[in-house]
Amino acid sequence: MMYILAFILSFAVVVLLIPPLGRLAHRLDFVDKPREDVERKLHRQPIPLTASYAIFTGFFLTYIAFTKELTWETAALVAGGMLLLTIGTIDDWYKTKGKDFPALPKMIIQVSAAVLVFASGIAFTGFVNPFNAEYVLLPIWLQFILTILWIFGVTTVINFSDGMDGLAGGLSAISAITLFIVAITKGQSDSALMSITLVGVTLGYLKYNKAPAKVFMGDAGATFLGFILAVIALDGAFKQATMLSIFIPILALGVPIFDNVFVVIKRFLQGKAIYQADASQAHYRLLRAGLNHKQVVAVLYLVSTCLCLSSIILLLVDMYK
Secondary structure, three states: OHHHHHHHHHHHHHHHHHHHHHHHHHHHOOEEOOOOOOOOOOOOOOEEOOHHHHHHHHHHHHHHHHOOOOOHHHHHHHHHHHHHHHHHHHHHHHHHOOOOOOHHHHHHHHHHHHHHHHHHOOOOOEEEOOOOOOEEEOOHHHHHHHHHHHHHHHHHHHHHOOOOOOHHHHHHHHHHHHHHHHHHHOOOHHHHHHHHHHHHHHHHHHHHHOOOOOOOOHHHHHHHHHHHHHHHHHHOOOOOOEOOOOHHHHHHOHHHHHHHHHHHHHHHHOOOOOOOOOOOOHHHHHHHOOOOHHHHHHHHHHHHHHHHHHHHHHHHHHHHO
C-alpha cells in the first residue's frame, strides 16, 4: 500500500507543478529555443526547461514523507541532488542563450555529488565469491573509485540520452520499474520506495514530455534522474551482489549505457571532446535511417524492456540456482 501511495503522490506533484513552472519559464525566457542549424534541436518552438524542479520536488517530497527515518544517506541524496539541480540550471540557462557551459565545472559538481553519496555509506563494497560463497570486501580506495565511476557514469549517460521527446524520461521509468522489482524481490524496502517514487515522477513528466513535448527537464532534470538511478542500484541491486547479479543493474540501464559507451568511444577515436554534444546517439542514427520520431522512441523502449526483462531473468537465475 505504501508503494501505491508513494507512486500516486510523486506522480500528482509533478503533474500539478509542471504547468505553472512552464508559464514562469516563458516569462523568464528560460526556454529551449529551436535552432535549424543544429541537428540535435528537433523541436520547432520554444519549450520551457523547468520540469526538473517539479521532478526534484516530487521525488524528495514523496521520499521524505514515506521514509521511516531521516538518515545521513537521505541528507547526502538531497545535497547531491541540489548540487546537480544547481549546476544543471546554470548549464540550461547558457543553452537558452545559444551558448555551451564548460564541461569541467559540471564534471566537478557531478563527482562531488557522488562523493557525498559515498561518504554517507552508500557504496559498491564488494561481491559474493561464486566458488566459496564468501563475501569479498574490496579495499576502501577501490570501493571509492568504483562508486564514483558508477554514479558519474550513469548520471552522464542518462543526460546524453535526453535528445528526443519522451526518450530519457521513458528509459528512466523502465529502468526504475525494473529496479523496483529487484528491490521487492530482495526485500529492500528503501530501494523499492526510491524506485517507485522515481517511476511516479518520470511518468508524471512524460505526461507533458511525450511528442510533441510541452516541457523539457534539461540537463538539470536528466542528470538528477541519472544520479537517483545510480544510487538506487548501489543501495539495492549491487548490495551483496554475486558475480552474476552484478550485471542486473547494468542490463536495467542497458540502452543508455551501451549506446553512450559506443558514442564516447567513437568521439575519442575521432579526436572529439567526450562532452562535445553531437548527433551520434542511437536515436539520431535511427532518425537518419528513416524512422520517424514515434518509431524511434518505440524501438528504444522495446530494446530497453527486453534488456530489463533479461536482468529480471538473471535475478531469478541467481536466486534459485
